[in-house]
Amino acid sequence: DAGVTQSPTHLIKTRGQQVTLRCSPKSGHDTVSWYQQALGQGPQFIFQYYEEEERQRGNFPDRFSGHQFPNYSSELNVNALLLGDSALYLCASSIQDRSSTDTQYFGPGTRLTVL
Amino acid sequence: DQQVKQNSPSLSVQEGRISILNCDYTNSMFDYFLWYKKYPAEGPTFLISISSIKDKNEDGRFTVFLNKSAKHLSLHIVPSQPGDSAVYFCAASGTGWGKLQFGAGTQVVVTP
Numbered sequence: 305d306a307g308v309t310q311s312p313t314h315l316i317k318t319r320g321q322q323v324t325l326r327c328s329p330k331s332g333h334d335t336v337s338w339y340q341q342a343l344g345q346g347p348q349f350i351f352q353y354y355e356e357e358e359r360q361r362g363n364f365p366d367r368f369s370g371h372q373f374p375n376y377s378s379e380l381n382v383n384a385l386l387l388g389d390s391a392l393y394l395c396a397s398s399i400q401d402r403s404s405t406d407t408q409y410f411g412p413g414t415r416l417t418v419l
Numbered sequence: 420d421q422q423v424k425q426n427s428p429s430l431s432v433q434e435g436r437i438s439i440l441n442c443d444y445t446n447s448m449f450d451y452f453l454w455y456k457k458y459p460a461e462g463p464t465f466l467i468s469i470s471s472i473k474d475k476n477e478d479g480r481f482t483v484f485l486n487k488s489a490k491h492l493s494l495h496i497v498p499s500q501p502g503d504s505a506v507y508f509c510a511a512s513g514t515g516w517g518k519l520q521f522g523a524g525t526q527v528v529v530t531p
Contacts (some may be wrong), residue, residue, distance in 0.1 A: 308462070337517065346423075346508050346521030347463070360517050394462055396519075407453065408519060410462035 306331055308397050308411035316417045317385050325380040325414045329397030335359075336378040337408060338370060339394040347394055353378050354400045382416075390418045422446045423511050425522035433530055438496040440525050442509030445490065449511040453519065454483060454494045457506045466507075467494070499529045 309328045317323050329336050335354045339347035349362035353372035372378045376397075382389055392415050396408035424443045432438045440454075450471040455463035469476040469483045469492070476483050482495045496503055506526050510519040 310462075335517070337519075339519075344523070346425075346510075346523050347519075349518040349520070352517045354517075362518065398517075407465055407468055409465060410455070412460075412462045 308395055308409055310393075310395050310411040310414050312414060313412070314415045314417075316419065318419050319385055319387060321385050321418075322381065322383045323385060323416060325382075325393050325395075325416070326377065327380070327395030327397075327411060328377045329395075330409050333397035333399055333409070334376050335398045335400045335406075336372060336376065337396045337398070338378070338380045339396065339410075340364070341392040341394055341413070343391075350380070385418045387418050390416060392416075421523075422449075423509055423520050423522040425507075425509055425525050427525050428523070429526040429528070431528045431530060432499050434501060435498045438494075438499045438503065438527055438529070440494040440496075440507050440509070440527070442492050442494075442522055443490060444492075444511050446511070446513075446520075447490070448513045449520075450514055451512045452483070452485060452492050453510045453512075454481075455508045455510060456503075457508060457524070463508055496527075499527075501529050501531065503527060504529045 337352040338350040341347040351361040356372045367383045369381045392413045394413045395411045398406040398408045453468040454466045457463045467481045485492045506524045509522040
């Protein structure tokens with residue numbers, strides 16, 4: 305049973321550039337959430353996708369956008385990169401059930417460095 | 420607005436002893452709590468969770484205790500093993516919320 309996968313593993317960009325990160329959810333999962341983890345901090349929620357729509361969003365600017373595809377995989381796009389966007393970006397998958405709270409399972413992350 | 424707090428950034432424990440990790444929260448709407456373990460260069464791995472209708476949940480060497488009145492939960496690891504050396508994150512959510520709110524983590528080091 306394949307877990308959550310993310311690509312690429314590492315990425316180096318310069319300020320002002322744009323980046324796209326990719327995520328494939330765990331088999332059987334239909335919901336993808338993205339988190340940003342800065343050094344020494346816990347993951348911070350960016351947004352969640354379900355049925356190809358953004359369902360929830362955290363306190364991140366519009367430079368952060370995403371997409372979910374019919375096969376449930378997802379992309380995170382960040383435009384106009386800033387030095388402060390350097391972080392570990394984590395994707396988590398789960399099964400949508402609004403009557404309960406489901407456990408989210410995380411991928412290995414993409415380490416983004418902005419120079 | 421840090422709604423989930425782990426006030427101990429680090430914990431050192433001897434192999435075979437009990438590790439106790441603590442977590443406090445401020446939002447009374449949280450009704451589901453999770454613990455994750457993270458090794459360097461890996462994503463967080465789910466360990467154990469607890470719903471607010473319970474006060475204890477056990478899974479092998481891991482037990483989570485929830486004190487709703489104090490808005491406090493703890494993770495007990497017994498006995499601690501060298502492979503338990505990692506960063507442990509406490510997370511919380513509400514029914515149907517989707518998003519998890521994490522604490523800053525506690526670095527656990529298990530010494531021989």
